[in-house]
Amino acid sequence: MQPTTPLRPASKAAAAVVLAAILTTTSGCAGRQYGHLLASDDKDLVGSHAAGAATWNPLVEESVAKLLSRCPPTVQPVTFEAPSELSLDGVIVPSTLNGGPANVCFVGIENKSAEELGDFKEQLYEQIDSQINSNADFRGISRRMVQTALRETRLRPDALFLPQNRDAFAAVLGKAGSPVDYLLFANITSGTTDRNKTSQRDYTLTLEMVNVHTGDFLKESAKIRKGYSKSRAGKWWNYGVFDQADG
Known part of the structure; x- marks a missing residue:
């Protein structure tokens, strides 16, 4: 029996590189994360444990569009023709009652769901505010001014x-x-x-618009249902062609 020829140092190094490549390909590197940019027509990622972009983005678009379509763009007075200016505590300020875009004060978002919003709360605020300002019939008031007014009056929303x-x-x-x-x-x-x-969670975003001059209000909401399961086959098993969701 002939003795085994020992590997040369160069051969050992090459074998180590090949082995490392195989391990990296099959098991991945622990703790490493990769990212890529999404195109505008790419689908939003559906979260596996909580609502995400695929849930919140459509809710904002639908609820805001429905609400603004019902609100009159200019506030009309009840019994008199509005003057070009209004007096508030002796201070003369411009009025939008005679026409032009209506001023909307977005007070804030209240979360009563089973999930923490995390960084989505700020993004939802900006998305709603931006959608209001993109409508020519409405104009949003600066968030900083809203927060300052709440502090000065010591009022909760x-x-x-x-x-x-x-x-x-x-x-x-x-x-x-x-x-x-x-x-x-x-x-x-x-x-x-x-x-x-398996669980199903129904997410609802409700918007309520209150007319400062009359106290009248309008409400619109949008809802998205989302299923969570422990396996990839869970969607088919619970919501398949045989009405398995009936229990």
Whole structure:
């Protein structure tokens, strides 16, 4: 039996490189993450444990479009023809009652769902605000001015549903040169249905627009249902062609 020829140093190095490449290909590198840019027509990633872009983006687009389509773009007075200016605590400020875009004060987003919004809360605010400002019939008020007015009046957003609080809040913004026609509130809720290792969660985004001058309000909402399962076959097994979702 002939003795085995030992590998040369160069051969050992080459074998080590090949082995490392094989291990990297089959198992991947622990802790390493790769990224790539998405094209505008790429689908949003569907989250495996919580709502994500594929859920929130359509909810914002639908709910805002439905709400603005119902709101009158200019606020009309009840019993008199509006003057070109209004007086708020002795301060003369411009009025939008005679025409032009209506001023919308987006107060904030309240999350009553089963999930934490994380960084999506800020993005949802900006998406809603941007969609309002992209409509020629409406004009959003700066978020910084809204937050300053809330601090000055020492009011919580939900306290603005009371007429006296609403008037005080509008007066502060009016003095700053931003008269208010509408207050906009956003509310996120969810409902969860569990069946064994599969669950369904219904996400609802509700927008409520309050007319500062009359107290009238409009509400519109959008809903998306999302299923969660422990396997890739879960979607077919629970929502397949044989109505398996009936229990």
